[in-house]
Amino acid sequence: MEILLPLGLLALIGIPALIIIYIIKPRYQKRNITSTFVWKLSLKYRRRKMPLEWLQKSLLLLIQICVIGLITTVLIQPVTRVQGSEVEKAIILDVSYSMQSNVGNETRFDRAIKQIERDLASVSEKNRLTIILGSEEPTYLVRRESSVSLIKYSLLNVEATYTECNFDESLKLANSIIDENPSTVVYFYTDCQYENTGYVNVIDFSKSEWNIAILDVNKEFIDGQYKFTVKLGNYNRSTNINLKLSVNEEIKEIKNISLEGNEVKDIVFENLAIFDYKNISFEILDSENKLINDSLTSDNQYYEQNHDDILHSVELVGVANNFFSSALNASEKVNIFTPKEEKDIVFEEKELYIFDSYVPKKLPIDGSVWFINPTGAIPNLNLQVGGTLSGSYTMSAVSTNNTKLKSILDYVTPSTIEATQIRVIENYDDFDVLLEVNGHPILLVGEYKHAKIVILATDIHYTNLPITMNFVMLVKNLLKYSVSSTTEKGIYNVGDKVIINAKPRTEELFFADKIIMNEISYKETIEVELDKPGVYEIKQLLDNGKTIIDKIFVKTPKNESDYRYTRPFLALDKYVNLELGIEGTPGANAFDYASLAKYFAIALFVLVVIEWGVQYREQY
């Protein structure tokens, strides 16, 4: 007998525990009655005693021990080696994106499934079948299964993915079957090419599918202009296409290109006076300027929203302009507007409003707001602003579990920040305090109508902040927290997760036309998994009626588009397991692992039936 999971033996601790409980539990209780005379008479009326009375008394304990034994058995998986199947098949089913290539109404994947269904005819108790789903993280669909109906049922919900196939990991799973039965024949149902297939029988399910794809886009900034090089790949058919470049949603140029079958060509777009752009897109069109309809369609377009040169608009009102201007410019690309007079102050169209030692009569209708040393009550906020306290103060951080808020103090050392005057803030329950002095909040973050509000309750002139690196880091972190882009980048791979930073005062947020959230807290992180290639639209409806639309592009895996991509190596010529000393020779040393759990289950069942019988006898 072998044990597959020895750690499961820990469950046996339950047996002594059970015995102790059995020993210490009260079994008979004393009871005074008028007379035991009739009870003694009644004993003659009872049926004859069981011959194995000790067994009857201990039956319940035996059953309980057996239950623990069964649990342990299930955990440790004890197995014994028995004569193996004569012929066994392990199929690695490629569920990568290229298997979705279709011709007519049939995909490569459909053909592979049909082949497996044909394979089922030979499946029996001695001819078992294993199916491994070859995705990025391969798994067994069925493992050494002999039930045709179960395999058929399992196949019902199988679909090809949009990722690549992890061949090495898939093969490891197949090899574990060979470990158990060296006569196993490994098949790989795929559409890919290999230089060396070794002991794996590769069955190619590709047919006459053809694909033209944008394999890559290279961007260069030369002499103040953008130059784009598009790598086009065309497989299995010669064709003429139009390649359209759009900049900021407007058509810039369409090139007519002829491609031979299995040709890869670089197409260059330059000298088009593209000095800056918000977004660009490339689309492969047919002769009628419609998106081309080849066997794999998601790789026929490319989209990029420019994340390189985002300029944040900031209004800075106050007395410490130079300190903040310097720190802001050192942190991000910002366009700072500084009003000369109070009447010039604007309350819209900025991403960030900084009011230093000044409190406006109303709050801006968009963007985040920082109040540095607020001198009076802040409109629309519940907190109370009091007078100043003078003294010698050293700041300390207030711990928080929220990672988003915690990041505001990244690279900032609160214990080195000193102040000689602070402003008293009270009734700040709606805010999170990040810095404090003797219980007085100094740095607070909160929100008003989903707009992030930051309050620094001290005049930076009365602190050592401007002369330390703390100030630049704090401003940089606060800026990132307050005005970060909707997404970190514009292009993602299948399987990536995109973090969406909702704009201030967003009331509703849609991702690919599906509403994600309609009440967004300043502390929340919105994360969406990207499981399919294509262009995704992120739409935000603000409370001022405006709509912000961002787009991200999820790339098709390049190797999936490239039908001619040949993997250099799949497996050795012969499977050898040096550790077990097993060599893959069909028919030799074939063995199976037979689980012993069923014997425990049978024993448990028999004991339960006996217990039931005993109880029945006692009752009637």
Place this chain on the structure above:
Amino acid sequence: MKRNIISDEFISQLEAISLNMKGLMKGYFGGNHKTSSYGSTVEFADFREYVLGDDIRRIDWNLFSRFEKYFIKLFVDERQMHMQFYLDCSSSMNFEGSKKSETAIKVMAALGFISIQNMDKISYKFMYGKNSIDKFGVICGKDAFYRSLDELENIKFSGEVDIDKAIKSSPNNGHSDGLTVIISDFLTESNFKSAIDYLLYNKREVMLVQILSIDELNPSYNGRNILTDSEEMDSEIDKSLKINITRGAYEAYQEAMKDYLEDIKKFCASRGVDYLFLTSNDNIEKLLLEQLYTKGVIK
């Protein structure tokens, strides 16, 4: 009078009742019960030939005219009955909450009153262990009876009782002079049947009154128990029983109890002994009278 034992209403009911003796008895004092000898009552009994010395006023002249022989009329004689009560004073009769002792004393007082009311004499004998104690002696007349009632409430119940030996060892069990009432739960291994045969041999009429509690008829407990007998404290024998009371055990108990009661009944029927069965929760006044009327013990 002790109202706790028998109420005034019950006494008024009992006043109209008299005991009906099946057999004829002997005795010296006049009473309400027929005897085997002839007396001077108005109730005709028989004829016999005149012998010298007979009162010639009793000669039946009508018979003389028919047979030309002298016959004199004989009349039934009535004598006083001696009613004896044997009360089982074991612990089981006074077990906490069972009320058996209370019922037993009520039965004893009620039957005693009927006897006294009928100008009979009674004796209360209390069985303890292998003996019976006659605390009050022979009670005649209502005054003595009421005095005895005062004492009945103070009877102590303890230990176990051997009914057979207690009755047989009792002095003055009587002979052909009345009724012996044995009141017990009869949940005993003692051979009480032997005692009954002994009394019958002495031509006493016998009545058994068996009193059981509800808990004895239908035990309310179950599960694994060590049952301790209430009489065990004073017994040298270990009477406790370790038993798992399942549904099967409970049904066996019911069967055993039923058979045991049936056995007592059959025995009584075979000996012409009256048998009364009461539960401690019964309405004694109603049930006692009903059963006594049904069995013809009272009229």
